[in-house]
Amino acid sequence: MTAREAGTSGGSRGTSGGWIAAVLFVALTAIHLVVNALSQRSDFDSEPAHHIWLWEASSALGWCLLAWPIWHAVALLRPPRAGWPAAVGAHLALSVAASAIHVAVMVALRKAVYAGWGETYVFADNLPASLIYEYRKDLLTYVQIAASFGLIRWIAESRIVPIAREQTAPAPVLEIADGAVTHRVPVAEIDWAASAGNYVEIGRGERTLLHRSTLTALADRLGEDFVRIHRGRLVRRAAVARIETDRSGDFTVTLAGGQTLRGSRRYRGGL
Structure with missing residues (x-):
């Protein structure tokens, strides 16, 4: 059995910790959503609660949609497949794209839901300044997600390799049936x-x-x-x-x- 068969491309163990990463990501995102919503409710007493919950839920959904591409980006850009300077540069470029997608998803969701409520959602009066502000927050989130995924992959693969070596070790005795x-x-x-x-x-x-x-x-x-x-x-x-x-x-x-x-x-x- 090869390391790939032992779990790096699917099977019962998942894709190098892919299922573990997915479960942890969803759980932590849900916790983060609730904590942020409760915190914002105390900070914005005059804002209706359903607005705040929508803001947080739309942001969380945006990151959920980006999680799988980030997971694969971490796999493709990790050293020694890519040098550290190239990996960091590529992740910075991807963080800009991720922030743009995140903002687009959450704004679209908010506008759609607000319209269903008979209200109007305004993202920003000063769009460039708001996008820069969002990117600063999103960059930190991207780094946290990518670092977490990298750690999960490293732990999963450090467990797979010894298992694969054990299963491919030469058999000391070969049993041959003869009637x-x-x-x-x-x-x-x-x-x-x-x-x-x-x-x-x-x-x-x-x-x-x-x-x-x-x-x-x-x-x-x-x-x-x-x-x-x-x-x-x-x-x-x-x-x-x-x-x-x-x-x-x-x-x-x-x-x-x-x-x-x-x-x-x-x-x-x-x-």
């Missing part, structure tokens, strides 16, 4: 393996066993001590005693036990 008998073959004693239809031939000394598996699945399980020398053949590196290369680039591997195996030039670099 009512199960052979427990130490991996270190397997010299070679070759594809045989729906089975794989396992070479252990002078004996050959049939194991129901694909060669690719077996290669993943055996680990890095084994190398493919042919499209349908694996060999344990430590079992190789001699390599003889033909003029064509194909080669013959002689094992310590005396067996010889043919290898393709396409796979010569593995040895």
Whole structure:
């Protein structure tokens, strides 16, 4: 299993903490909405309560719509994929776009709801000054969201990598079923393996066993001590005693036990 299969692209673990980030973001946004609304109600006694709740809800919804793009931006721009100067510059540019979208969403929602109430919503008398004021607030919010998402990704991926390494570790013993008998073959004693239809031939000394598996699945399980020398053949590196290369680039591997195996030039670099 690769790190991607272990959770970086979906599955039961989510997309590198994506579901965790989504739940935390919605929960914290809801808390922030309530706290801000209650605080503004005490600051603006003359303002109707439903106005204040609308202001906060429209702002929160704007950030909810931006959360997923910011999550992906953090993944794409994180070092070492991008250098720190480039990442910071890109995030600053994205923060301007995010602020513009946030303001557009919340103003549109407020105007629509106010119109439903038979009222008129005025965003600002001085638009440039108001946009600068909003950007200063939105920049701080963007930084907080991006930093939080970066931390969640780092924690999630630091947990995924050890799990993936553990699951791809070479198996010390390979169990091979043979009718009512199960052979427990130490991996270190397997010299070679070759594809045989729906089975794989396992070479252990002078004996050959049939194991129901694909060669690719077996290669993943055996680990890095084994190398493919042919499209349908694996060999344990430590079992190789001699390599003889033909003029064509194909080669013959002689094992310590005396067996010889043919290898393709396409796979010569593995040895």
